[in-house]
Amino acid sequence: MDFDLSEEQSLLKDSVEKLILQNYDFEQRKKYLKTSEGFSPDLWARYAEMGLLGLPFAEADGGFGGGAVETMIVMEAFGRGLVLEPYFATVVLAGGLLRHAASPAQRAELIPAIAAGTLRLAFAHAERQARYDLADVTTRARESAGVWRVSGEKSLVLAGEHADRLIVSARVSGAQRAHEGIGLFLVDAKAPGVSRRGYALQDATRAAEISLSDTQAIPLGVPGEAFPVIARVVDEAIAALCAEAVGVMAAMHEVTLDYLRTRKQFGRAIGQFQVLQHRAVDMLVAIEQARSMAMFATMMAGEADATERRRAMAAAKIQIGRSGHKVGQEAIQLHGGIGMTMEYKVGHYFKRMTMIELLFGDADHHLAELAAAGGLIAV
Incomplete structure (x- = not known):
C-alpha cells in the first residue's frame, strides 16, 4: 500500500505547518488564551481563507472535497502547535454529523457558513452518567403539532460555550442505554430554554455544561435512528x-x-x-x-x-x-x-x-x- 502523500496533500501539509509555525509559538498561544473566546478569531478567519474549515465537506455542499487523509494532515499540524481554535468540535465532530445525517437543504444552509468561518457548531452528546457509553442518553425530545422540543442536561460539550448552534442528541423512545430511539437535533445556542456554563479544561481548551428546557429544535435525519x-x-x-x-x-x-x-x-x-x-x-x-x-x-x-x-x-x-x-x-x-x-x-x-x-x-x-x-x- 502506498502511504505517500499526493502533490495536493503535500502542498496542504506545507501550508498548514507554515501557518502554525508563524502564528503559534508558545508566547502567542498565551495571548490567544486571554481573549474572550479562548482562541484567536483572526486565525479562525485565516483557516477559512485557506479552505481548512470546508476541507472535509463535499464540493456539492460548499466544501473542498477532502477526506480522512486531509483531516489527518491538518490535525497533526494542529497537535504540534497546540492549537486552541474549535476546529475539532466544529469541522470534525459537528461537521461529520452534518455530512452523514443532515438533509441536502440543511447541508446547503450550514456547510457554506462553516467553510466561511461565520458559523461555529458544537456536538452536545455526553451526559454525566454515561462515561464512555455512546448510547447512554437521558435527554428527551418530543414532538407536538409538528414542532420538536428538547429537554435535558449535556456535559463536557467541547467548544460549546461560544458555539452559534448545537447539535444535540436526545432520546425519542426506548430505554436509557438502548441503541434504538436516539435522534439528533439542531438547536440555536441562544434559543429560549438553553443555558450554558463554560469552563477551561486542564489543557486550556474550553467546554461547557449545557441545560435545555423545552427548547425548540430541528431534527437532523430521522429521529430515533441516529445511533x-x-x-x-x-x-x-x-x-x-x-x-x-x-x-x-x-x-x-x-x-x-x-x-x-x-x-x-x-x-x-x-x-x-x-x-x-x-x-x-x-x-x-x-x-x-x-x-x-x-x-x-x-x-x-x-x-x-x-x-x-x-x-x-x-x-x-x-x-x-x-x-x-x-x-x-x-x-x-x-x-x-x-x-x-x-x-x-x-x-x-x-x-x-x-x-x-x-x-x-x-x-x-x-x-x-x-x-x-x-x-x-x-x-
Whole structure:
C-alpha cells in the first residue's frame, strides 16, 4: 500500500505547518488564551481563507472535497502547535454529523457558513452518567403539532460555550442505554430554554455544561435512528484525535531533544550521556508506533463495516494512549523540574495528550472493547 502523500496533500501539509509555525509559538498561544473566546478569531478567519474549515465537506455542499487523509494532515499540524481554535468540535465532530445525517437543504444552509468561518457548531452528546457509553442518553425530545422540543442536561460539550448552534442528541423512545430511539437535533445556542456554563479544561481548551428546557429544535435525519451516525462520526473523530496526538508527541520529542543538547551538567550537555540517549530513542519508537496506528485509523475511518471500523479505532486508541504516556512521562522527567512548570511548554503538551487519551474512551476502555470483540483481527 502506498502511504505517500499526493502533490495536493503535500502542498496542504506545507501550508498548514507554515501557518502554525508563524502564528503559534508558545508566547502567542498565551495571548490567544486571554481573549474572550479562548482562541484567536483572526486565525479562525485565516483557516477559512485557506479552505481548512470546508476541507472535509463535499464540493456539492460548499466544501473542498477532502477526506480522512486531509483531516489527518491538518490535525497533526494542529497537535504540534497546540492549537486552541474549535476546529475539532466544529469541522470534525459537528461537521461529520452534518455530512452523514443532515438533509441536502440543511447541508446547503450550514456547510457554506462553516467553510466561511461565520458559523461555529458544537456536538452536545455526553451526559454525566454515561462515561464512555455512546448510547447512554437521558435527554428527551418530543414532538407536538409538528414542532420538536428538547429537554435535558449535556456535559463536557467541547467548544460549546461560544458555539452559534448545537447539535444535540436526545432520546425519542426506548430505554436509557438502548441503541434504538436516539435522534439528533439542531438547536440555536441562544434559543429560549438553553443555558450554558463554560469552563477551561486542564489543557486550556474550553467546554461547557449545557441545560435545555423545552427548547425548540430541528431534527437532523430521522429521529430515533441516529445511533449508527453518532458511532460512525465518533470513529472518524478518534482517527482525527490519533493524528493530533502524533503531532503532540512529535513536538514533545523535539523539545526534549533540544533540551538535552543545551542543558549542561558535569561540564557537558546531558544529551551526551548514553542512558538519556536510550530514553530519547525509546520516545521515538513509541511515536513511530503511534504514527503507524494513526495512519491505520485514518485508512479505516471510511470503512462501511461498523464492526471492523470499531476494532481499528479501538486498537489505534490503545496504542495512542500507551505511546502518549511513554512520551509524555519521559519528556517531563528528562526536563527535570522545569518540565513541571506552567511557564514551560512541554507540560502543556503533556496535558493535551492526557485529554486526547480520555476523549471517547481511554486505553483501558478500548482494550476491554477490543478483547470483547475478539481482537483486531477476528479469528
